[in-house]
Amino acid sequence: MSLSAIVGRASRAWRAVVWYAQSVLGEHDYDAYVAHLRRHHPDQPVPTVREYWRERYARESREPAARCC
Amino acid sequence: MSASSQADYLTTSKNHPAVAVVNRRPVSRKAKIGFGAIGLITATAWALIAFARGEHVNGAYFVIAAVGTYTIAFRFYAKLIEAKIVRPKNDRATPAELYENGRDFQPTDRRVLFGHHFAAIAGAGPLVGPVLATQMGYLPSVIWIIIGCVLAGSVQDYMVLWLSNRRKGRSLGQMIRDEMGTVGGLFGIIGILVIMIILIAVLGIVIIGALASSPWGVFSIACTIPIALFMGLYLRFIRPGKVGETSVIGVVLLLFAVVAGRWIAESPTLSDVFTLTPVQLAWALILYGAAAAILPVWLLLAPRDYLSTFMKVGTIAVLAVGVVIALPQVNAPALSMWGNGTATIPAPVFAGKLFPFLFITIACGALSGFHSLISSGTTPKLVEKETQMRVIGYGGMMIESFVAVMALVTAISLDQHLYFAMNAPAALTGGAADTAAQWVTSIGLGGTWDADPTGLAAYLDAAAKSVDETSIISRTGGAPTLAFGMAEILSFMGGDAMKGFWYHFAVMFEALFILTTIDAGTRVCRFMLSDALGNLPIRGMRRFKDPSWNIGAWLCTLLCVAGWGSILLMGVTDPLGGIYTLYPLFGISNQLLAAMALTLVTTVVIKKGYLKWAWIPAIGLLWDLVVTMTASVYKIFSGQQSIGYWAQHVCYVKTKAAALQGAGAEGLTVTQNAAGADVFAWQGEGMGACSVSGTMDNLNAVIRNTAIQEIMSVVFAVCVLVVFVVGVVVSVKAIRAGGLPVTEEPDQPSHYFAPAGLFSTKEEKALAAEWAAYKAAHGEGPETFEESLLELAEGIPDEMGPLE
Numbered sequence: 001m002s003l004s005a006i007v008g009r010a011s012r013a014w015r016a017v018v019w020y021a022q023s024v025l026g027e028h029d030y031d032a033y034v035a036h037l038r039r040h041h042p043d044q045p046v047p048t049v050r051e052y053w054r055e056r057y058a059r060e061s062r063e064p065a066a067r068c069c
Numbered sequence: 070m071s072a073s074s075q076a077d078y079l080t081t082s083k084n085h086p087a088v089a090v091v092n093r094r095p096v097s098r099k100a101k102i103g104f105g106a107i108g109l110i111t112a113t114a115w116a117l118i119a120f121a122r123g124e125h126v127n128g129a130y131f132v133i134a135a136v137g138t139y140t141i142a143f144r145f146y147a148k149l150i151e152a153k154i155v156r157p158k159n160d161r162a163t164p165a166e167l168y169e170n171g172r173d174f175q176p177t178d179r180r181v182l183f184g185h186h187f188a189a190i191a192g193a194g195p196l197v198g199p200v201l202a203t204q205m206g207y208l209p210s211v212i213w214i215i216i217g218c219v220l221a222g223s224v225q226d227y228m229v230l231w232l233s234n235r236r237k238g239r240s241l242g243q244m245i246r247d248e249m250g251t252v253g254g255l256f257g258i259i260g261i262l263v264i265m266i267i268l269i270a271v272l273g274i275v276i277i278g279a280l281a282s283s284p285w286g287v288f289s290i291a292c293t294i295p296i297a298l299f300m301g302l303y304l305r306f307i308r309p310g311k312v313g314e315t316s317v318i319g320v321v322l323l324l325f326a327v328v329a330g331r332w333i334a335e336s337p338t339l340s341d342v343f344t345l346t347p348v349q350l351a352w353a354l355i356l357y358g359a360a361a362a363i364l365p366v367w368l369l370l371a372p373r374d375y376l377s378t379f380m381k382v383g384t385i386a387v388l389a390v391g392v393v394i395a396l397p398q399v400n401a402p403a404l405s406m407w408g409n410g411t412a413t414i415p416a417p418v419f420a421g422k423l424f425p426f427l428f429i430t431i432a433c434g435a436l437s438g439f440h441s442l443i444s445s446g447t448t449p450k451l452v453e454k455e456t457q458m459r460v461i462g463y464g465g466m467m468i469e470s471f472v473a474v475m476a477l478v479t480a481i482s483l484d485q486h487l488y489f490a491m492n493a494p495a496a497l498t499g500g501a502a503d504t505a506a507q508w509v510t511s512i513g514l515g516g517t518w519d520a521d522p523t524g525l526a527a528y529l530d531a532a533a534k535s536v537d538e539t540s541i542i543s544r545t546g547g548a549p550t551l552a553f554g555m556a557e558i559l560s561f562m563g564g565d566a567m568k569g570f571w572y573h574f575a576v577m578f579e580a581l582f583i584l585t586t587i588d589a590g591t592r593v594c595r596f597m598l599s600d601a602l603g604n605l606p607i608r609g610m611r612r613f614k615d616p617s618w619n620i621g622a623w624l625c626t627l628l629c630v631a632g633w634g635s636i637l638l639m640g641v642t643d644p645l646g647g648i649y650t651l652y653p654l655f656g657i658s659n660q661l662l663a664a665m666a667l668t669l670v671t672t673v674v675i676k677k678g679y680l681k682w683a684w685i686p687a688i689g690l691l692w693d694l695v696v697t698m699t700a701s702v703y704k705i706f707s708g709q710q711s712i713g714y715w716a717q718h719v720c721y722v723k724t725k726a727a728a729l730q731g732a733g734a735e736g737l738t739v740t741q742n743a744a745g746a747d748v749f750a751w752q753g754e755g756m757g758a759c760s761v762s763g764t765m766d767n768l769n770a771v772i773r774n775t776a777i778q779e780i781m782s783v784v785f786a787v788c789v790l791v792v793f794v795v796g797v798v799v800s801v802k803a804i805r806a807g808g809l810p811v812t813e814e815p816d817q818p819s820h821y822f823a824p825a826g827l828f829s830t831k832e833e834k835a836l837a838a839e840w841a842a843y844k845a846a847h848g849e850g851p852e853t854f855e856e857s858l859l860e861l862a863e864g865i866p867d868e869m870g871p872l873e
Binding site: 018020021022023024025026027029030032033035036037040049050052053054056057058059060061062063064065066067068069 | 169170171172173175178180181184185188189190191192193194268272304305309310311312313316365366367370371374375377378379382433437439440442443446447585586589590592593595596616659
């Protein structure tokens with residue numbers, strides 16, 4: 001395998017790890033929400049990242065999710 | 070579309086490509102040979118665990134037996150459950166697709182959801198239970214952790230996920246009400262509430278056991294609060310939405326806090342500030358819990374949760390690598406003298422016989438009722454395709470079980486004299502190295518230490534010093550023992566110099582998990598309490614259901630914190646040791662919750678007309694009922710002072726009566742302790758033989774505590790029995806009628822594609838490309854999370870999940 005192929009693989013693997021960690025923490029949820037709005041509610045305004053996270057934390061406070069032992 | 074004899078395509082509309090692929094590929098020869106080989110290796114590992122003795126037993130056997138059993142069970146038993154009961158339909162829209170709102174209902178990549186679900190179910194529980202269970206020897210524990218997981222724990226998690234997924238993601242309490250009527254539902258909700266409160270309290274006791282008189286530990290865990298606050302503010306005002314980056318910053322700060330703890334411990338003035346007694350820690354925890362449940366989610370809870378998730382996956386991976394590299398030799402016996410019943414003294418770590426008490430001491434890791442609250446909460450609303458529930462529900466629990474196996478390996482590889490010196494209450498060990506050495510060499514563990522108490526005392530002192538603690542005697546609760554074992558195992562990284570770091574690192578992450586469970590648990594508890602109060606048929610109570618009514622929310626929070634806080638205080642002031650008396654209650658309550666969940670599952674399976682397959686959830690249910698009911702009966706009715714709460718209560722009441730009578734009372738001797746208080750020792754007959762000694766304060770504390778413990782044991786047992794009886798009644802009706810209608814939502818066709826399992830097949834990859842082309846042609850952006858990341862996702866290495 002050539003060096004560039006190895007570097008390419010390593011960088012893809014690294015990106016995959018980052019993608020996974022971010023996804024589990026919810027970093028991509030905003031994009032998913034915007035995509036959802038565009039598709040199903042094109043008439044509604046799209047919130048900014050800041051607005052989205054404010055609303056999200058407010059909801060998590062209203063409907064808490066359990067964490068187990 | 071290319072026709073293939075090896076795959077069926079499920080189509081719901083002519084207008085778009087197929088929504089799922091059903092794999093018809095016969096099992097290849099290679100796979101058959103592979104599974105045969107795995108089966109053989111697993112059986113060999115099990116045989117070695119069961120029959121090899123002495124120096125020949127190695128941690129490697131446990132790891133191989135566990136991974137092999139999970140693989141076989143996941144491939145065959147979980148598949149059977151899928152085929153006969155769950156009967157997934159991938160052309161049926163899941164709630165995530167049907168009610169998609171971009172918020173709680175959102176089709177989520179299965180690998181991501183797996184991580185999510187695992188982070189929500191796993192915590193300190195699977196790390197603590199196996200450590201305590203080591204008292205009985207490794208054989209019963211390892212069998213229960215692995216077999217219990219594949220036959221009961223994973224089955225529960227998977228099937229509750231299935232039930233909830235087919236019911237719009239309804240909660241366990243709601244489903245019990247819907248399927249089993251109001252009476253069952255009411256007792257179900259009361260049971261769940263009480264169970265949550267006791268669970269939080271006992272986890273609090275576990276962490277206080279690790280932090281008491283440990284300035285290093287207290288400092289590093291205290292640091293998690295400002296770190297979380299900083300992360301919260303950073304996320305809110307500086308970099309909204311950048312949770313990954315913020316978490317990395319948080320983890321770096323946290324590691325620094327663990328390193329800095331050493332300087333605190335070494336500074337004479339600062340170490341005093343951070344040296345707290347159990348009672349002070351309990352109050353700190355109560356104040357923290359109340360504050361965390363009232364403060365905005367973004368400020369404390371959410372950032373702490375990110376930290377916790379990060380640390381959870383990270384440290385569990387570190388522990389797994391450590392165990393696999395170190396492959397420690399096992400020092401515990403297969404069956405200890407308490408395990409085989411030959412012991413002449415009562416068991417010191419937890420009271421009672423192997424059956425039933427081992428099976429409630431190890432709850433998380435084998436069968437954990439609490440998981441049913443997660444499997445019926447967030448997770449079912451995020452599943453893309455019904456077939457993915459097998460890996461998420463059944464598979465997620467397997468990983469938790471594996472964590473428990475590693476915790477067990479860590480504990481059984483420790484020197485057993487050290488283990489008992491750490492885990493027996495101070496009443497037995499005397500709290501110092503020399504007295505502990507005297508006691509532990511006298512109980513008959515065998516081995517060379519028994520003839521050399523002085524040598525053992527020096528060894529125990531050196532052990533404490535090696536992890537930079539002043540003492541490790543009677544650090545009960547399991548967490549310190551695990552931390553010590555981890556430090557030993559991980560000492561291949563950094564050698565002895567790093568042991569102190571690893572020990573406090575382990576204490577810190579256990580505390581971190583527990584604090585996360587405490588604040589999330591308090592919030593959930595508050596939510597359920599407001600909901601229950603709001604449903605009361607009293608005028609004005611409806612207001613409790615309004616989430617914007619702050620006074621109501623605060624009131625409920627206060628009630629919840631008062632509930633677990635009082636049990637916590639009771640535990641830390643208990644003269645008999647909080648873990649010793651309260652851990653059984655924790656185990657019983659967790660397993661009773663499992664009994665409720667499995668009753669629901671079995672009832673629904675019978676109602677659906679799958680009587681022939683009802684044994685699948687019923688195995689777990691019946692075993693669990695026998696265990697929990699036997700344990701409850703012991704705890705409620707046993708005449709033995711060390712086991713029965715009531716027997717204990719009667720002994721102390723009679724002692725108090727004798728003490729009030731004064732020095733002449735029969736069986737009473739009065740002495741003075743160092744503080745000058747009267748110590749009353751009484752021997753006599755209560756419900757059985759009594760032998761009690763303590764000050765008047767001690768007597769009053771035990772009398773109060775045992776009464777509360779007795780009442781709680783009765784409440785749990787009654788709630789579960791009512792739910793079970795209702796389940797049986799409904800099931801009998803269903804059997805007579807040949808099935809009854811269930812509250813499953815009607816099928817709706819899916820218009821969404823996702824792979825059926827963890828890994829895409831060749832056909833699924835082709836279909837995904839077809840969907841991408843279809844959407845591009847229709848001017849739609851990539852519809853799913855999956856597709857928008859298709860390019861990246863391609864790069865995800867196949868090693869990312871459990872073995873398929």
